[in-house]
Every structure is written in structure tokens, then in C-alpha cells.
Amino acid sequence: MYNKIEKKIFKHTNGELTKKALKEQRCCYFPGCSKKPIKSHSFQKRAVLNKICDKSGNVYFTDLPNTYSDYETKLENTGFLHKGHINDASTFFGFCSEHDTEIFKPIEVETELTDNIYEYLFLYAYRGLAYSHVSEKSIKTIPSLLTKKKAALEKNPKIENQSIVNYRVTQEIVLAMIKERYNVDKYQVLKQHFEKVLKNGIEEKVIKQFFDIMYIKLPVSMNCLALGAGDLYFGERHEEPPICQGLIPDIDGTGMIYFFICVKGQKHLYHLIFEILPQCTSPIFLSDGRSPLLVIIQNLLLMNLENIVIRPELYNKMKETDEMKNMNRFYTASILNQNIQISNFQGFNLFQNV
Numbered sequence: 001m002y003n004k005i006e007k008k009i010f011k012h013t014n015g016e017l018t019k020k021a022l023k024e025q026r027c028c029y030f031p032g033c034s035k036k037p038i039k040s041h042s043f044q045k046r047a048v049l050n051k052i053c054d055k056s057g058n059v060y061f062t063d064l065p066n067t068y069s070d071y072e073t074k075l076e077n078t079g080f081l082h083k084g085h086i087n088d089a090s091t092f093f094g095f096c097s098e099h100d101t102e103i104f105k106p107i108e109v110e111t112e113l114t115d116n117i118y119e120y121l122f123l124y125a126y127r128g129l130a131y132s133h134v135s136e137k138s139i140k141t142i143p144s145l146l147t148k149k150k151a152a153l154e155k156n157p158k159i160e161n162q163s164i165v166n167y168r169v170t171q172e173i174v175l176a177m178i179k180e181r182y183n184v185d186k187y188q189v190l191k192q193h194f195e196k197v198l199k200n201g202i203e204e205k206v207i208k209q210f211f212d213i214m215y216i217k218l219p220v221s222m223n224c225l226a227l228g229a230g231d232l233y234f235g236e237r238h239e240e241p242p243i244c245q246g247l248i249p250d251i252d253g254t255g256m257i258y259f260f261i262c263v264k265g266q267k268h269l270y271h272l273i274f275e276i277l278p279q280c281t282s283p284i285f286l287s288d289g290r291s292p293l294l295v296i297i298q299n300l301l302l303m304n305l306e307n308i309v310i311r312p313e314l315y316n317k318m319k320e321t322d323e324m325k326n327m328n329r330f331y332t333a334s335i336l337n338q339n340i341q342i343s344n345f346q347g348f349n350l351f352q353n354v
Contacts, residue, residue: 026093028094028095028096028099029094029095029099029130029133029134030095030096030099030103031195031198033096033099035096035097035098036096037093037094037095037096037100038093038095038096038097038100039091039092039093040091040092040093040094040095040100041089041090041091042090042091042092042127042128042130042131042227042228042307043089043090043225043227043248043309044107044108045086045087047108047110047249048222048225048249049086049089049090049309050086051222052222052223052225052309052310052311053086053311053312054312054313056085057085057086057087058083058084058085058086058312059083059084059086059089059309059310059311059312060081060082060083060084060309060310060311060312060315061081061082061084061088061089061090061308061309061310062080062081062306062307062308062309063082063084063088080328080331080332081308081310081315083312089309090131090225090227090307090309092130092131092134092135093134094127094130094131094134095130103123103126103198104123104127106119106120106123106202107120107123107124114251115251116204117215117251118204118207118208118213119202119203119204119207120251121213121215121257121259121261122194122197122202122207122211122261123202124227124246124248124259125194125229125244125246125259125261126194126198127227128227128228128229128244128245128246128307129187129190129191129194129228129229129244131227131228131307132187132228132229132230132242132305132306132307133187133191133229135306135307136187186231186241186242187229187241187242189241189263190229190241190242190243190244190263193210193211193241193263193264196210197210197211209264210263210264211261211262211263211264212261212262212263212264212265212266212267212274213259213260213261214259214260214261214273214274214277214278215257215258215259215260216257216258216259216277216278216281216293216297217250217255217256217257218255218256218257218258218294218297218351219254219255220255220256220294220351221255221256221353221354222249222256222311223310223311223313223314223350223351223352223354224247224308224309224310224311224314224350224351225247225248225308225309225310226245226246226247226301226305226307226308226309227246227247227248227305227307228244228245228246228304228305228306228307229242229243229244229245230242230243230304230305230306231243231304232245232270232300232303232304240262240263240266240269241262241263241266243260243261243262243266243270243304244259244260244261244262245258245259245260245261245300245301245304245305246258246259246305247297247301258297260273260274260300272296272342273300277293277296277297280292280293280296281293290345290349292343294349294351295343295344295345295346296342296343298348298349298350298351299330299340299342299343299344299346300342301350302327302330302331302334303334303340303342304334310350311354313354314350314352314354317352317354318348318349322347323347323348323349324348326346326347326348327346327347327348327350330346330347330348
């Protein structure tokens, strides 16, 4: 679609404008704190990302703000995942240095690690919420960013007229997707519930007072990580707050945990998750990637989350077959809010051995 010179210009223009847009709206996510946030990982770099990267320190991960703002070149590449160093994987500007250290010690500092599963899940979920909320705020700046970018490209004599036309078409697609999918105000109720727990103390009884939580321990290797918050619908849309979910290392380091957290009183909306999934945990349901439990979990993660990290060996194995194409197709369908049968195998397996 674009020649090498145009791609280089797109990349440079995008980089300069994106940096400026992100810099203008940064503020610590903790309530009442106006300090500048630091760049931090939603998954711990040393304890987690270090274990799934290749020898060069690279993984494959999502970076939605940059994907949307540079969509015209991303369309020609590998889809929603791209290769990068763990220094940049799953990072966001959420909390200032003080709050990032203070709040997340129990899942980061080796001498202070929690052994309470509810505290563990709560802290991961809160970080996932912050990641998603901050990322979507960044995405909401993209319409004005794209307008500025279009003006800059139209003035550049090295960009061909047809490429400008192509860019305008791409811009309309991206703007429609952003308008349909993203509403940062929806996170306020969920954020307030997390802040009530922070205020009253991160204890199991307090957490259960404000949230319904379901988690399943999975005897699988750490080849894929996922974490965040977002809307999730089964059937008709509703106006309830978003949910948090994730695929994270088990608290004891022996496998992985899938967890799902919603505001207290929402449980009835997610019968599949709270009632059906826990019944599918016997070994027969974990025998391969087509098991009902693992199929539903990977579909839930891709439908709802935009913070995913994959081990390079798994990515390469999936790319050798049609699995990567199938996953990209499924992910795109979920972004476009197309009807999806969540229990159907979609032609890819995030839980396979590598």
C-alpha cells in the first residue's frame, strides 16, 4: 500500500505526534495524587517477563495506542501483536513512583510477597484496570492526532496522492472503531470500588465486600500473559461497569491462574464464568487446547483485553500454521463487536507446549 519512503515518513510523523499527545495527559492514577506517573510494567519485568522472553529480551505484545495511531502501516504487518523488548512490553504511565512502589509491594518485592490469593488477585486486577483505563485515555486522543497527522502528510511532497487517499480511508476506519469501542467514563464506578478497598484495607473480607471473584488454577506453562479491564457482553448489551480479568502466574509459581472480577451484584450477568467454568476443571478438560475450559478462557481474554504478551517460541509456532491468522481474525472480529460464539474453538491454541 505504501512505499519505503512513505512508511519511514509515517513512522517519524506518528512518533513525534504520539509522544506529544501522551505527554499532555499524564497524571498519577491514584486518587488525589497529581504527581507525574512513571513508566511501569503491568507484569513484573524481572519475575515474569524475564521468564518468557527470548535470548535478546524480546517478546510479542499488544500496544493499542500506537497500533491505532499507526494503523496504516500496522495493517501490512503481523496484526495486533508486535515484537519488542521487555523494557517496553505491557508498560504504561499509570502511577507515580511513590504509589507504584507502595501499592504493589505484595506482588513485586520478594521479601514482602503476599500469600493471600485475594490480595494477589486484587492487586493484579487494580493494575490491569489502571493499564486499560490509561491506555483508552491515550486512544481517545488519537482522533485529533490523526487529523494533525493527515495535515502533515498532505503537505509532504514525498507522499503520493493515492497514498493520501488510502490514508484518509484508513483514518475513517480507525475513527469508527474508536468511537464504537472506547468510552473512558465507563471505568469510573469500577475505579471507585477499587479505591474503596484501598481506603478500607486490602484484606480478603473487604475485597469480597465490594467484588465477586472467580479464579481457576491451570496446570499450564507460562507462554501467554493477559491482564486488563473492559466491557464483556453475553447477548444483549448492558450498562453495568466493566470487569477485570487476567491470565497471570500462580501465586506459588507452579502454573497459571485465570481470574475474573466484577463489581458486587453483577455476578448474575456472568453465569458462564461463575457457574459453568468452575465445573470444567477436571484433568479431562485440560488435556489439550481444544478443551472447553481452555477454549472459553482464551476467547474471553482476546474478546475483552488489550494487554497481551506472548512467548516468542509460541508466536513462531503459531505463525508456522494458520493459527496466528485465525487469532488475528478472531481478535479483529471482537474489536468490531461482531457476534462470536465464545465456546467454539477458533483455530488457535494459546496453551500449547513449545
